[in-house]
Amino acid sequence: MFTARSLIAASRGSLAPRHLAAAVTTLQCPNPALRKLDQGVRYSTSNTAASATDGSFAAFGHLPRDRPWTVLGIETSCDDTSVAVVTSDRRVRALVTRHQTKQHEATGGIVPTAAAIAHSMALPGAIREALETAGIRNTCDEIDAVAVTRGPGLAPCLGVGLTAGKNLAAVLNKPLVGVHHMEAHALTPRLTQEAPPEFPFLSLLASGGHTLLLLSEGLSRHTILGTTLDDAVGEAFDKVARTLVLPWLPTGGGAGAALEQWAAHATGEYAVTFPVPMRDGRDKPASRLNMSFSGLKTSVFRHVQGLQERDPAAWAAAMATSEPSSGIRADIARAFQDAAVTHLADRLDRVLADTISVRKIHPTCVVAAGGVAANQVLRARLGDVAEKYGLRVEVPPPRLCTDNAAMIAWTGIERLRAGLVDPWELDYVPRWPLNEFKERETARF
Numbered sequence: 001m002f003t004a005r006s007l008i009a010a011s012r013g014s015l016a017p018r019h020l021a022a023a024v025t026t027l028q029c030p031n032p033a034l035r036k037l038d039q040g041v042r043y044s045t046s047n048t049a050a051s052a053t054d055g056s057f058a059a060f061g062h063l064p065r066d067r068p069w070t071v072l073g074i075e076t077s078c079d080d081t082s083v084a085v086v087t088s089d090r091r092v093r094a095l096v097t098r099h100q101t102k103q104h105e106a107t108g109g110i111v112p113t114a115a116a117i118a119h120s121m122a123l124p125g126a127i128r129e130a131l132e133t134a135g136i137r138n139t140c141d142e143i144d145a146v147a148v149t150r151g152p153g154l155a156p157c158l159g160v161g162l163t164a165g166k167n168l169a170a171v172l173n174k175p176l177v178g179v180h181h182m183e184a185h186a187l188t189p190r191l192t193q194e195a196p197p198e199f200p201f202l203s204l205l206a207s208g209g210h211t212l213l214l215l216s217e218g219l220s221r222h223t224i225l226g227t228t229l230d231d232a233v234g235e236a237f238d239k240v241a242r243t244l245v246l247p248w249l250p251t252g253g254g255a256g257a258a259l260e261q262w263a264a265h266a267t268g269e270y271a272v273t274f275p276v277p278m279r280d281g282r283d284k285p286a287s288r289l290n291m292s293f294s295g296l297k298t299s300v301f302r303h304v305q306g307l308q309e310r311d312p313a314a315w316a317a318a319m320a321t322s323e324p325s326s327g328i329r330a331d332i333a334r335a336f337q338d339a340a341v342t343h344l345a346d347r348l349d350r351v352l353a354d355t356i357s358v359r360k361i362h363p364t365c366v367v368a369a370g371g372v373a374a375n376q377v378l379r380a381r382l383g384d385v386a387e388k389y390g391l392r393v394e395v396p397p398p399r400l401c402t403d404n405a406a407m408i409a410w411t412g413i414e415r416l417r418a419g420l421v422d423p424w425e426l427d428y429v430p431r432w433p434l435n436e437f438k439e440r441e442t443a444r445f
């Protein structure tokens, strides 16, 4: 049994995937029309010889020059089956996302093979629904390319989406773009925001699986400036909410949203605070931009355990209600949230200071994405920090902050614009650290 979170978090580690160990060859675009359009652009294929049927060549003849491109996006890297239709003039014509939450509740975590079966069952219907929602009647004429998540993620799950995407591209004879899931999160605000952020910009990607501070300087050029050394922040919110037995809200957002609601009812009558992680010089210089949430989560757990032993009557009274309300559980929830949010805000502050004064790079804005970015307290604190540097915080709408195929389709569009197309024999990459992605992919330009 794995948790999807831990597997995907591991995929950002330092292990080199065997796929990336293979030599990447570069070829000059063979189509004269596109060679003109993308002068000097090189694109990679696998190390087998490219041919007229491997998808690499087909790409260039098919992209329209007289109207916006329409791209079908597919995302199946974890436990959401998502399909979208997005245009190069930044319209999300359809976004269909089917969650597997209920199914995985039964097993207490994600079993990758079971998740893959669920993807394979949900995907055809999601594709059909997305095409219908977008009003696409003739798929062959109206879809210009297929973009699909190539990694990182759970191998069996990635395989379902990638195989579907490759087969669709081959059937339609359209270009295929394999997308790095984290690049897609980082590029989302360029699809969603009224004033799309120009490079370079900083992102905080904070969800149940990721806690990253990223500097994005261009396509494929994303640098991790800080990351969690243990639990993702969303994972910590989820575990603390479970420790406090906070029921999920009918309005969604899972355990993290429930915790935020309870924290909003805190009065401070039950006086408790938790130390902000890695503060007071306890952080090693090498980790000064990194984060940690496991110790904080454990402090809350120990505190609750101690209270239950010391004063079982008080705990029993606190447990009498299941609605968000004031009392011990609300005060503990707020103390945890304060420490977690302060930690994230501190790290953003350090990262901004370093980026500007050490790297001499002035970001155009700060982007907050991932499920945890829905937290209003966090948004306000990030806003305060960014304001010190004269920057604004951009937050994509919630359904595009969390895992979705619109971000995959959009990243496909950005990559197509740069002439980056993949062969139909493309393989998935479950472990795909962003620094390796950057190194390999920038070599394609």
Ligand code: KG4
Binding pocket: 078, 206, 207, 208, 209, 210, 233, 234, 235, 237, 238, 253, 254, 255, 256, 257, 258, 260, 370, 371, 372, 373, 374, 375, 376, 401, 402, 403
């Ligand atoms: O990006 P996301 O929807 O999914 C993945 O992790 O893949 O993020 C979900 C995470 C969960 O840990 C959830 O508890 C957290 O985001 N979350 C929140 C809030 N809403 C969702 N955490 C804190 N405050 C919230 N309002």
Ligand code: ZN
Binding pocket: 181, 185, 207, 209, 402, 403
């Ligand atoms: Zn994600």
